[in-house]
Amino acid sequence: MNITKTLDAKGFACPMPIVRTKKAMDSIESGEVLEVLVTDKGALNDFTAWSAASGHTILEQKEEVGVLYFYIQKA
Amino acid sequence: MSNKVAIIASNGGLFDAYKVFNIATAAAASEKEVAIFFTFEGLNLIHKQGMQALEMPVGKEHFAEGFAKAQVPPIPQLVEMAQELGVKFIACQMTMDVMGLTTADFVEGIEVGGAVTFLEYAKDASPTLTF
Numbered sequence: 646m647n648i649t650k651t652l653d654a655k656g657f658a659c660p661m662p663i664v665r666t667k668k669a670m671d672s673i674e675s676g677e678v679l680e681v682l683v684t685d686k687g688a689l690n691d692f693t694a695w696s697a698a699s700g701h702t703i704l705e706q707k708e709e710v711g712v713l714y715f716y717i718q719k720a
Numbered sequence: 721m722s723n724k725v726a727i728i729a730s731n732g733g734l735f736d737a738y739k740v741f742n743i744a745t746a747a748a749a750s751e752k753e754v755a756i757f758f759t760f761e762g763l764n765l766i767h768k769q770g771m772q773a774l775e776m777p778v779g780k781e782h783f784a785e786g787f788a789k790a791q792v793p794p795i796p797q798l799v800e801m802a803q804e805l806g807v808k809f810i811a812c813q814m815t816m817d818v819m820g821l822t823t824a825d826f827v828e829g830i831e832v833g834g835a836v837t838f839l840e841y842a843k844d845a846s847p848t849l850t851f
Contacts, residue, residue: 658790660746665802667749698750 646704646716655684655712658711663695666717667682670701671720677680688713697706726842727756729849731762734774734795739851740765741798755845757838759812762851763819766826767807768783771795787796803829813817 652669653663662683665675668718669679692715696703700720725747729740740756748754764770774795776783793801803809807831816822816832823832831837842848 656791658792660742660749661791661793664749664805667805672763695750698752700751 646669646678648680648716649673651680651682653682655682657683658685659687659691666695666715669688669697669704670717670719675719679717679719681717683713683715684711685713690694692717694720722844722846722848723751724753724755724841724845725849726838726845727754728838729758729765730760730771731763731851732761732774734744734776735780736762736851737765737771737774737798738792741795741802743849745802745805747797748807753808754802754806755810755838755841757810757812757833761817763811763815763821763826766830767821768800768809768825769847770826771799775795775801776818782841792842803827809819820831 650669650673652665653666657665662681662685666679666681672681692703692706696717702718702720703715704718705716725743727740729736744756746752764774773828810833811826811830813832813834823830
């Protein structure tokens with residue numbers, strides 16, 4: 646996977662991970678992939694809901710030592 | 721499906737501010753059109769000085785530590801972010817008149833309107849939320 650940009654939103658509480666992700670998505674082009682790192686547990690459900698609302702696609706997600714990684718492709 | 725979210729902010733404490741601006745910024749970041757109608761004590765949330773010193777509910781002051789630990793942004797920062805994301809602020813004219821306030825007392829970029837302004841906006845919004 647070709648990652649265009651990485652956003653480190655670790656330590657931030659809702660709604661900041663989503664707000665920062667939205668802003669980062671605005672800065673990349675359609676088809677490009679944003680990597681987001683979050684520790685907010687609410688993000689698991691929030692990112693799924695957000696991708697449905699925004700139309701962007703979560704290509705992959707994983708959890709490693711308490712950090713959630715999302716790979717989101719811009720619509 | 722509606723892409724509009726309508727919010728009424730009618731209380732003026734710190735917790736109220738977070739309830740309002742968290743939902744508003746989350747909605748705006750999810751590509752929704754968002755407007756907040758600030759009425760009565762809710763006007764405090766966008767008052768230039770008032771928003772700098774919003775109070776915690778009595779007996780809940782110990783949550784200050786939790787706010788800092790969770791890296792929750794201060795309210796003025798959330799207000800700025802909401803506006804940056806395109807959230808529309810409508811201040812209630814009637815309450816402003818009662819309280820002797822003018823647009824100069826509030827953050828830049830607000831609109832002033834009456835109940836009908838909000839109702840017209842909210843008629844096809846889903847959800848409409850009241851705080």
